[in-house]
Amino acid sequence: MKIEISDSGKGIPLKQQKHIWDVFHQVNISNSRETGGIGIGLTLSKRLVELMGGSFEFTSEEGKGSTFWFTICLPKGTVPDLMSQNSINRILLVEDNLINQRVSMYSLRQQGFEVDVADNGQIAVEKYLSNHYDLILMDIQMPVMDGLEATRMIRSIEKERKVETPIKIVAITANALGDDRQNCLEAGIDGFLTKPFNLEKLPVVISNLRHSLEY
DSSP states (O other): OEEEEEEOSSOOOHHHHTTTTSTTOOSOTHHHHHHOOOSOHHHHHHHHHHHTTOEEEEEEETTTEEEEEEEOOOOOOOOOOHHHHHOOOEEEEEOOOHHHHHHHHHHHHHTTOEEEEESSHHHHHHHHHHSOOSEEEEESSOSSSOHHHHHHHHHHHHHHHTOSSOOEEEEEESOOSHHHHHHHHHHTOOEEEETTTOGGGHHHHHHTGGGTOBO
């Protein structure tokens, strides 16, 4: 991989170019007063790239600008098999907005999940009682019964039935900070997906459910 960036600034005088990687070296000292820089950014960048087995180079012409680039070799990425690694196969999507339902269902099914839908918390509890799910994606604000109340009821049912492995419940909420976050955790929420609902973050959420992380 090669990453390159060019500018049309003042450029670097030839006699200064050999010092460009020196710590605290700046071609123009006045820049530090204007931008707050102290001359370590390029040095740190070069060392980081070299630690990754790459190289960092540049060309510059005074009065015309500079081009900096680095190259690194990275292993080819793979898509984790989330369903086998995390035992997540069947998902209950609890969402009252019809458009959000359809978009989310399509995206989840494209990723290989089986998806069922509940329009509100009350229906979600009923479906939980009569079906097996590996994960519940729970919208928090809904009519009839909201997501927090539905989660409390599910956790109470699990406690009564002495369920050894409680179902994972991820909140879909516009605000997962402060009191809202604490209320979710107290209700029994395991993780968070913030609105607008970004399914690209779901694999990260699934892989970190045990830590109840927010994304």
